[in-house]
Amino acid sequence: MSDSIRISVDAMGGDKGPRVAVEGARLFWRERKNTTFIFHGREAELKPLLDEFPDLKKVSRIVNADIVISMEEKPSQALRKGRGTSSMWAAIQSVKDGEADVAISGGNTGALMAMATFCLRPIEGISRPAIAALWPTLRTDIIVLDVGATVGGDAKQLTDFSILGAALARALFDQELPTVGLLNVGTEEMKGHDEVKEAARILQAASGEGFIYHGFVEGDDIGKGTVDVVVTEGFAGNIALKTAEGTARQVGAYIRNALKADIISMLGAAIAGQALQALRRKLDPRNINGGVFLGLNGVVIKSHGGTDEVGFKGALSLAYEMARSRVMDKIGEGMRRFPTLSVAPPIEAAPAPEKTEAKSA
Amino acid sequence: MSDSIRISVDAMGGDKGPRVAVEGARLFWRERKNTTFIFHGREAELKPLLDEFPDLKKVSRIVNADIVISMEEKPSQALRKGRGTSSMWAAIQSVKDGEADVAISGGNTGALMAMATFCLRPIEGISRPAIAALWPTLRTDIIVLDVGATVGGDAKQLTDFSILGAALARALFDQELPTVGLLNVGTEEMKGHDEVKEAARILQAASGEGFIYHGFVEGDDIGKGTVDVVVTEGFAGNIALKTAEGTARQVGAYIRNALKADIISMLGAAIAGQALQALRRKLDPRNINGGVFLGLNGVVIKSHGGTDEVGFKGALSLAYEMARSRVMDKIGEGMRRFPTLSVAPPIEAAPAPEKTEAKSA
Numbered sequence: 001m002s003d004s005i006r007i008s009v010d011a012m013g014g015d016k017g018p019r020v021a022v023e024g025a026r027l028f029w030r031e032r033k034n035t036t037f038i039f040h041g042r043e044a045e046l047k048p049l050l051d052e053f054p055d056l057k058k059v060s061r062i063v064n065a066d067i068v069i070s071m072e073e074k075p076s077q078a079l080r081k082g083r084g085t086s087s088m089w090a091a092i093q094s095v096k097d098g099e100a101d102v103a104i105s106g107g108n109t110g111a112l113m114a115m116a117t118f119c120l121r122p123i124e125g126i127s128r129p130a131i132a133a134l135w136p137t138l139r140t141d142i143i144v145l146d147v148g149a150t151v152g153g154d155a156k157q158l159t160d161f162s163i164l165g166a167a168l169a170r171a172l173f174d175q176e177l178p179t180v181g182l183l184n185v186g187t188e189e190m191k192g193h194d195e196v197k198e199a200a201r202i203l204q205a206a207s208g209e210g211f212i213y214h215g216f217v218e219g220d221d222i223g224k225g226t227v228d229v230v231v232t233e234g235f236a237g238n239i240a241l242k243t244a245e246g247t248a249r250q251v252g253a254y255i256r257n258a259l260k261a262d263i264i265s266m267l268g269a270a271i272a273g274q275a276l277q278a279l280r281r282k283l284d285p286r287n288i289n290g291g292v293f294l295g296l297n298g299v300v301i302k303s304h305g306g307t308d309e310v311g312f313k314g315a316l317s318l319a320y321e322m323a324r325s326r327v328m329d330k331i332g333e334g335m336r337r338f339p340t341l342s343v344a345p346p347i348e349a350a351p352a353p354e355k356t357e358a359k360s361a
Numbered sequence: 362m363s364d365s366i367r368i369s370v371d372a373m374g375g376d377k378g379p380r381v382a383v384e385g386a387r388l389f390w391r392e393r394k395n396t397t398f399i400f401h402g403r404e405a406e407l408k409p410l411l412d413e414f415p416d417l418k419k420v421s422r423i424v425n426a427d428i429v430i431s432m433e434e435k436p437s438q439a440l441r442k443g444r445g446t447s448s449m450w451a452a453i454q455s456v457k458d459g460e461a462d463v464a465i466s467g468g469n470t471g472a473l474m475a476m477a478t479f480c481l482r483p484i485e486g487i488s489r490p491a492i493a494a495l496w497p498t499l500r501t502d503i504i505v506l507d508v509g510a511t512v513g514g515d516a517k518q519l520t521d522f523s524i525l526g527a528a529l530a531r532a533l534f535d536q537e538l539p540t541v542g543l544l545n546v547g548t549e550e551m552k553g554h555d556e557v558k559e560a561a562r563i564l565q566a567a568s569g570e571g572f573i574y575h576g577f578v579e580g581d582d583i584g585k586g587t588v589d590v591v592v593t594e595g596f597a598g599n600i601a602l603k604t605a606e607g608t609a610r611q612v613g614a615y616i617r618n619a620l621k622a623d624i625i626s627m628l629g630a631a632i633a634g635q636a637l638q639a640l641r642r643k644l645d646p647r648n649i650n651g652g653v654f655l656g657l658n659g660v661v662i663k664s665h666g667g668t669d670e671v672g673f674k675g676a677l678s679l680a681y682e683m684a685r686s687r688v689m690d691k692i693g694e695g696m697r698r699f700p701t702l703s704v705a706p707p708i709e710a711a712p713a714p715e716k717t718e719a720k721s722a
Binding site for chain 1: 375426509515553579581582583584593596599600601602603604605606607608609610611612613614616620622623626630631632634635637638722
């Protein structure tokens with residue numbers, strides 16, 4: 001990694017076309033001049049956009065890719081159609097080739113995860129990748145994972161997620177020993193699946209080695225910020241994330257309606273304008289845009305597909321922080337410190353599907 | 362069921378002692394005079410409380426029970442300690458014996474579910490009971506189940522929950538054909554567990570028989586009110602419920618802080634006072650207090666343990682509505698209309714654990 005941060009951008013990824021990516025990059029670059037960009041996509045569309053911003057153009061390079069993965073394509077379809085050729089694949093490949101420190105895309109999440117897993121491969125010793133979300137809470141931002149990479153998860157996967165999440169917390173929040181909680185249900189008789197109980201046992205034994213194991217947490221502990229890292233499998237994590245988004249939107253609508261109910265309320269709202277504006281910013285999903293793919297040999301950021309340039313700028317900030325804080329090093333360090341991993345038999349790297357004649361090389 | 366609604370109250374259930382139950386009952390009774398109460402608990406504590414409210418006393422009866430189940434006890438412990446003898450068990454037994462139309466308790470959820478299942482038994486043909494939550498949305502209240510009775514759930518259980526939830530919607534919302542959605546995750550590659558997919562197939566085939574099957578819904582569809590009934594297993598459902606509660610509390614704190622930020626904001630907030638008051642009422646969890654145990658031979662309502670008399674009144678309203686709308690009849694009707702159930706082999710009733718000599722009776 002050089003002193004500057006090199007970001008590889010799938011410029012065709014979002015719902016709204018490449019303008020969002022380019023304008024988002026320009027907004028971001030103004031604040032972080034030590035960034036360079038590789039834009040992957042249709043050159044004919046990207047070049048005129050970059051021509052509009054000569055300052056950004058100087059630190060950017062366009063790599064042409066004609067194939068664009070749509071939001072509707074299934075991961076398997078996307079892989080068939082776009083492996084090696086699409087803007088999405090090429091953006092990830094730049095990280096693999098060492099040309100960029102981090103890749104970012106606003107495209108189809110399933111396709112992006114499939115391509116990232118295929119291209120970058122899981123880290124040796126980590127069974128499956130996860131998507132981590134940065135979650136604003138009453139205390140500070142926390143990390144929740146997995147929010148949708150895979151359904152289900154055994155104890156090994158949940159402990160892997162704990163290592164990954166703790167490494168991300170050490171990198172982003174500069175915390176030496178972040179606290180980790182396992183998401184579980186509250187009522188006594190059913191305290192969770194067997195996998196969750198087994199993961200708790202392993203984490204309890206490893207507590208202190210790169211993180212502090214807090215214990216079980218419940219859904220309402222997320223918003224309270226009870227721990228720095230909330231670990232769960234992808235089904236429950238995705239439902240928690242989407243339910244929270246839905247609830248925030250619902251309460252936001254209640255507020256708007258309440259303050260428009262009559263002329264007095266409108267007057268009050270107008271007077272309290274600045275405070276309500278600040279509140280709106282706080283609830284603006286564009287400011288917390290971006291999921292982090294963890295557990296692969298390289299960092300990939302997923303931006304919301306429907307976001308605008310402000311949202312894309314937010315996702316770029318996250319990508320920049322990930323690279324700057326050397327999260328990959330932190331993950332390696334976390335794995336070395338984790339006791340059960342060091343005694344576990346080495347897990348064989350999956351065979352590279354791209355080449356089969358590699359043995360003699 | 363007589364013309365009046367008879368409610369059996371575990372008066373020792375909540376965190377705050379029997380006063381909450383008695384005062385909540387009085388608040389409720391003032392609005393619904395055709396209600397009578399059986400209060401189960403320590404007579405020495407209950408009698409002086411009822412003496413304070415002579416009007417309520419006239420429609421109430423105290424049944425002494427010295428054993429109180431604590432919030433910390435595990436369901437198995439609670440059953441050993443309190444079967445037949447505790448205020449919680451006695452409150453449920455009143456429903457079984459036909460002395461009350463519905464039972465209510467603010468006690469330990471796990472213990473209450475264990476006792477209710479043991480005492481009332483699951484409805485023949487329904488594999489497991491569920492806890493249903495009434496969830497306020499941008500459209501109207503909807504039903505979400507299971508929010509924590511059991512972890513995990515196969516296709517049969519998920520379809521059972523759909524029958525139960527649809528019956529509750531027909532009863533409470535007076536809808537002939539409520540819409541039912543299966544909670545699932547969004548990203549294409551992982552569309553849910555096999556159980557969810559199998560349940561979708563069964564519900565699709567049965568759509569029109571007591572409900573309309575809408576398809577998969579995601580976490581953010583809950584707050585939108587996309588469907589009348591959201592069906593999921595207890596782990597994901599409990600996490601969704603708690604996460605939403607946490608998010609609502611978080612946003613509420615944001616609002617309070619924003620409107621206290623400076624003197625101008627406070628002035629605005631004061632002027633918009635009525636609107637903000639209405640909003641606070643809308644977000645007040647006491648008004649949506651209560652979970653419904655479904656799938657047993659009798660209706661049991663769980664009130665929040667930490668609630669006050671206003672919250673307990675809300676839970677009593679729900680209990681009253683459940684009895685008034687004859688939800689048990691609606692469930693039976695829903696089961697008769699559901700095609701896969703009518704062709705399924707009859708499920709044998711579990712042996713009654715209370716008595717083993719009952720054959721000749």
